Amino acid sequence: MSEQDQVDKYPSMTLGDNENNKRVVEKASIGVQLKAIRTENKLTLEEASKRTGLARSTLSKIENEQISPTFSVMQKLASGLNIELPQLFTKPKETKVTGRRDVTLGGQGRPHATLTYEHELLATQLRNKKMMPYKSRVHARNFEHFGEWVRHEGEEFLLVLEGEVQLLTEFYEPATLVVGDSAYYDATMGHLVISTSKEDALILWITAE
Amino acid sequence: MSEQDQVDKYPSMTLGDNENNKRVVEKASIGVQLKAIRTENKLTLEEASKRTGLARSTLSKIENEQISPTFSVMQKLASGLNIELPQLFTKPKETKVTGRRDVTLGGQGRPHATLTYEHELLATQLRNKKMMPYKSRVHARNFEHFGEWVRHEGEEFLLVLEGEVQLLTEFYEPATLVVGDSAYYDATMGHLVISTSKEDALILWITAE
DNA sequence: AAAAAAAGTTTCCTATAGGAAACTTTTATT
DNA sequence: AATAAAAGTTTCCTATAGGAAACTTTTTTT
Numbered sequence: 001m002s003e004q005d006q007v008d009k010y011p012s013m014t015l016g017d018n019e020n021n022k023r024v025v026e027k028a029s030i031g032v033q034l035k036a037i038r039t040e041n042k043l044t045l046e047e048a049s050k051r052t053g054l055a056r057s058t059l060s061k062i063e064n065e066q067i068s069p070t071f072s073v074m075q076k077l078a079s080g081l082n083i084e085l086p087q088l089f090t091k092p093k094e095t096k097v098t099g100r101r102d103v104t105l106g107g108q109g110r111p112h113a114t115l116t117y118e119h120e121l122l123a124t125q126l127r128n129k130k131m132m133p134y135k136s137r138v139h140a141r142n143f144e145h146f147g148e149w150v151r152h153e154g155e156e157f158l159l160v161l162e163g164e165v166q167l168l169t170e171f172y173e174p175a176t177l178v179v180g181d182s183a184y185y186d187a188t189m190g191h192l193v194i195s196t197s198k199e200d201a202l203i204l205w206i207t208a209e
Numbered sequence: 210m211s212e213q214d215q216v217d218k219y220p221s222m223t224l225g226d227n228e229n230n231k232r233v234v235e236k237a238s239i240g241v242q243l244k245a246i247r248t249e250n251k252l253t254l255e256e257a258s259k260r261t262g263l264a265r266s267t268l269s270k271i272e273n274e275q276i277s278p279t280f281s282v283m284q285k286l287a288s289g290l291n292i293e294l295p296q297l298f299t300k301p302k303e304t305k306v307t308g309r310r311d312v313t314l315g316g317q318g319r320p321h322a323t324l325t326y327e328h329e330l331l332a333t334q335l336r337n338k339k340m341m342p343y344k345s346r347v348h349a350r351n352f353e354h355f356g357e358w359v360r361h362e363g364e365e366f367l368l369v370l371e372g373e374v375q376l377l378t379e380f381y382e383p384a385t386l387v388v389g390d391s392a393y394y395d396a397t398m399g400h401l402v403i404s405t406s407k408e409d410a411l412i413l414w415i416t417a418e
Numbered sequence: 419a420a421a422a423a424a425a426g427t428t429t430c431c432t433a434t435a436g437g438a439a440a441c442t443t444t445t446a447t448t
Numbered sequence: 449a450a451t452a453a454a455a456g457t458t459t460c461c462t463a464t465a466g467g468a469a470a471c472t473t474t475t476t477t478t
Contacts, residue, residue: 068281267467429470
């Protein structure tokens with residue numbers, strides 16, 4: 001990897017002291033969490049020890065932050081106490097804000113068909129591109145093609161620029177996508193995008209074979 | 210995406226109709242996950258070592274399941290590689306089966322933050338994609354990397370989602386791009402995007418090799 | 419094709435996690 | 449309040465994680 005690559009994708013680290021870095025790494029309180037879980041379940045160290053197969057002393061030390069448990073110990077804790085592993089270091093009330101989502105579909109497939117959206121091809125000056133980008137305006141509530149799967153070779157990525165759409169696919173549940181949402185799928189799997197808002201939707205589409 | 214990949218990557222998709230489905234869902238393991246994350250981000254052990262503050266050898270041993278990392282090490286991995294901790298042991302692809310269909314919902318991506326850019330990888334659940342899509346927040350008027358060209362294999366497409374940027378390239382005149390504008394170029398040519406508005410800019414980027 | 423450089427693995431050693439048991443503190447019982 | 453029992457902590461030792469450097473493998477350059 002060249003220096004330039006460093007700059008683009010993985011520049012030298014700016015650990016923590018970067019105020020623009022929104023992702024704050026929480027101070028590690030696996031001990032506090034563990035103790036909370038254990039006491040909430042009214043378990044003594046001895047009982048917890050039996051369930052997890054870990055020594056009483058080990059549990060005590062973990063709870064008092066005297067040691068940092070190994071992953072294998074964390075797994076024993078989770079399975080023994082019947083909790084999900086992340087609960088050991090995640091505050092229970094904490095809700096994750098995911099304004100924008102990223103939906104990925106996987107699939108298998110076959111042949112092909114077409115649609116009557118308004119397509120605007122991008123980067124038309126370049127020939128033999130690896131990727132084919134275009135914008136599509138999807139007319140509101142036009143279900144003309146409902147039931148006709150679109151299929152073609154290659155993989156496809158889409159991002160919703162305006163409006164709200166439903167991504168229907170051959171093998172998966174329909175997914176509702178709003179502005180900022182994206183999807184990536186094997187285009188040989190039957191797929192179809194319809195607008196579910198009152199306004200037209202605008203989609204960026206990119207295909208690669 | 211080869212047929213083989215299909216079988217490997219979407220075992221739950223085959224739903225019994227694929228006799229070639231030899232893979233049984235493997236259990237989550239930190240080593241495999243870590244290696245996937247590192248290689249997906251095109252980092253060497255040395256680079257990952259610098260970011261996490263962990264020894265190259267330690268990373269190697271973790272990836273090869275020779276040791277079970279302590280929680281404190283896991284935290285260093287997460288913060289150094291800018292991922293959420295559970296990503297280290299959660300298989301990216303989470304499927305839920307509803308009837309005969311199978312939906313894959315995406316997670317939060319793997320953002321990389323620096324003074325200048327914040328990257329959010331998209332469609333991280335799928336490995337061996339032809340395209341690598343990600344969103345980047347380009348911080349306003351931060352010229353930290355001015356003068357250092359970015360270069361890498363493949364072709365690149367970008368679309369401005371928010372703000373206004375300048376696309377600087379090695380062989381062409383600088384181009385000012387506003388919301389909705391896009392560009393397509395050979396990424397081996399030196400290139401660089403800087404924000405020219407007072408607000409941050411948001412860019413959708415897609416790379417294909 | 420050989421040499422050099424880079425990436426990855428293994429070795430060897432030190433630091434620390436984890437278990438058994440001794441010790442201390444808390445709670446229950448009289 | 450004294451005593452006993454239970455719960456929790458600390459000690460001490462062994463097993464294993466983590467780091468520095470040697471070594472091997474892979475990739476790049478000449």
